[in-house]
Amino acid sequence: MRIFAYAVAGWLVLVGAMGILRSRNLIQATVSLSVAQSGTYVLLLAIGYQWEGRAPVFSPGSTPTSDVVDPVVQAMALTDIVVSATVTALLLALTIQIEKTHHTVDPDKLQQLKG
Amino acid sequence: MSRRARLLVFALGAAGLAVMFAFAVAGMPPFGTSEHPYRDLAVPAALQHRTANVVSSVNFDQRALDTLGEEVILLSSVIGTAALLRPTRRESRRPATRGGRVSDSTTLLSYLLLPVTVLIGLDVVVHGHLTPGGGFQGGVVLATAVHLLYLAGRYESLQRLRPLSWYVWTEGLSAASFAVLGLVGLALGSGFLANIAPLGSFQSLLSAGTVPILNIVTGAAVAGGGVVLLAQFFAQAIGTTQLPTRRSTS
Numbered sequence: 001m002r003i004f005a006y007a008v009a010g011w012l013v014l015v016g017a018m019g020i021l022r023s024r025n026l027i028q029a030t031v032s033l034s035v036a037q038s039g040t041y042v043l044l045l046a047i048g049y050q051w052e053g054r055a056p057v058f059s060p061g062s063t064p065t066s067d068v069v070d071p072v073v074q075a076m077a078l079t080d081i082v083v084s085a086t087v088t089a090l091l092l093a094l095t096i097q098i099e100k101t102h103h104t105v106d107p108d109k110l111q112q113l114k115g
Numbered sequence: 116m117s118r119r120a121r122l123l124v125f126a127l128g129a130a131g132l133a134v135m136f137a138f139a140v141a142g143m144p145p146f147g148t149s150e151h152p153y154r155d156l157a158v159p160a161a162l163q164h165r166t167a168n169v170v171s172s173v174n175f176d177q178r179a180l181d182t183l184g185e186e187v188i189l190l191s192s193v194i195g196t197a198a199l200l201r202p203t204r205r206e207s208r209r210p211a212t213r214g215g216r217v218s219d220s221t222t223l224l225s226y227l228l229l230p231v232t233v234l235i236g237l238d239v240v241v242h243g244h245l246t247p248g249g250g251f252q253g254g255v256v257l258a259t260a261v262h263l264l265y266l267a268g269r270y271e272s273l274q275r276l277r278p279l280s281w282y283v284w285t286e287g288l289s290a291a292s293f294a295v296l297g298l299v300g301l302a303l304g305s306g307f308l309a310n311i312a313p314l315g316s317f318q319s320l321l322s323a324g325t326v327p328i329l330n331i332v333t334g335a336a337v338a339g340g341g342v343v344l345l346a347q348f349f350a351q352a353i354g355t356t357q358l359p360t361r362r363s364t365s
Contacts, residue, residue, distance in 0.1 A: 002145055002146045003140055006143075006146070010132075010136045010137075014129050014133065018125065018129070021125050022118075048154070049146065050148065055247070056169035057246060058167045058168075059167060059168075059318070060167065060245060061318075066158055068158065069151075070151040070153055070154040071157050071158065071161070071169035071173050072153040072157050073153075074170045075173035079174075079182075082189060083185070086188055086191075086192035089193075090192050093196040093199040093200050093348075096200060096348075097200075
């Protein structure tokens, strides 16, 4: 249990990278990148976890305590997600452009640079 | 490089990464530890500024400068996508045709969910300093709400409810006001993006100083950015047509 969350994080990053490597479709490569990035969310949240820790949100009606999971890594995970979403949007737009100019989305067929 | 060679290189790299990652994990504090030095600094700092949602406090108060950077990343990606997806010379905008059939239940559900989703989005943005949520999360909900109209099968009403220039201006102006709020702090002598507004009372709607203001600004920016972003993809899929190549030279 101790290393389970870390192992999942590492596995997600590697399996995502593997997906990019083996992809024959740029959209699949983009989704694989998102999978790899979700590994970083798991890693961040695993680092900040505390057994029996509460959420770092003291909603009205609750008393503040210091026994909470680490809010700093949660904020970083939020940043991570925003960046991931914007990168995905840009990559998908690029894929549309590539399809328009090269009539293929297979990265292996895009090896020659065209002027 | 052949696929096989590439796979081999990847396997070597992945094995190396896995070994190093294993060493790193072995040297880390145990999973679920009660020792979190950052937490021990962030929680008192949030309580000092009467912010109930510590994550919001980290994002919009303690690390507000980083969030400004994040906002700029979002803005640049919207600009980049719009630039990449603008219609080329060989394409022309065409009025969307009413293609396909949507079942009545889907339409009804989308119409019912539209006001509910807008309300939830506003709630998540406005209470970002009290309950889980904030500008980024609520902004995404708001941007999604508008697109329920598309699910209802009404691309035209989506276009009517979505005068795109409004959202473009919303996105740009709210990102700019984030920076202006920071400059106000600087002008008052407290520092860029310092928490300068009155702090209010803990766990009430008017608390946490500038955190709710920045949350609302961010919510507007994300909602505007999300709508503009999705509009580019919609225009590609529905609103443009590829003219035959031969006619492009004329």
